[in-house]
Amino acid sequence: MEAHLAQCPACRAEVARQRDALYGLAQALPAADPPPGTWERIEARRAPGAGPATPSVGRPPWWGLGLAAGVALLLAGGVASGWLFSPARTAQTDVQRWTAQGAAQRPLISRSGAAVGTLLVRPDGQALLVLGRPAPGGQVYQAWGRRASGPRAGVPVSLGLTAGATLRVTWTGYDSVGVSLEPAGGSPAPTRPLGRADVRG
Numbered sequence: 001m002e003a004h005l006a007q008c009p010a011c012r013a014e015v016a017r018q019r020d021a022l023y024g025l026a027q028a029l030p031a032a033d034p035p036p037g038t039w040e041r042i043e044a045r046r047a048p049g050a051g052p053a054t055p056s057v058g059r060p061p062w063w064g065l066g067l068a069a070g071v072a073l074l075l076a077g078g079v080a081s082g083w084l085f086s087p088a089r090t091a092q093t094d095v096q097r098w099t100a101q102g103a104a105q106r107p108l109i110s111r112s113g114a115a116v117g118t119l120l121v122r123p124d125g126q127a128l129l130v131l132g133r134p135a136p137g138g139q140v141y142q143a144w145g146r147r148a149s150g151p152r153a154g155v156p157v158s159l160g161l162t163a164g165a166t167l168r169v170t171w172t173g174y175d176s177v178g179v180s181l182e183p184a185g186g187s188p189a190p191t192r193p194l195g196r197a198d199v200r201g
């Protein structure tokens with residue numbers, strides 16, 4: 001960063017502006033004296049032989065860059081580590097939003113009885129499949145709707161597919177919604193069922 005600043009007048013001007021704004025904040029505060037003996041107590045707590053204390057000890061290297069630049073660095077760190085756009089964080093935000101919109105949470109249950117994800121069911125006929133992670137290894141999640149009765153009872157009808165960790169579907173006309181793992185592009189019928197949830201009652 002310092003190497004860039006040395007040859008970039010625009011960024012130097014921005015840093016100077018931020019530094020002025022930051023120091024201006026401190027200077028705008030009313031002056032106040034510390035309680036008597038403060039500095040002596042700080043000195044006494046330092047390890048013996050460490051030399052005389054000065055107020056500049058402990059300044060981090062990014063100090064002079066200013067608050068906004070520090071925030072930008074933190075933000076860049078978040079993007080670099082993947083946290084800001086991670087599937088888990090996106091799914092969490094989706095669950096909060098759908099729950100606030102009145103969606104009921106139904107666990108997606110596998111044949112062996114394990115919960116493999118969550119189905120958020122909205123009364124307007126929309127539902128959101130929330131799996132723990134994106135589909136592995138170039139495969140996709142495919143959603144299926146089934147009726148409980150009638151001539152087409154139990155026949156899976158594809159509701160859509162995704163390589164991601166969430167999938168929005170329309171459940172109107174079906175009694176349950178299931179999800180399976182399929183090759184890229186999907187399948188005409190589920191080949192690796194993961195779990196399903198009832199959408200009524």
Ligand SMILES: [Zn+2]
Nearest residue numbers: 004008010011
């Ligand atoms: Zn620059």
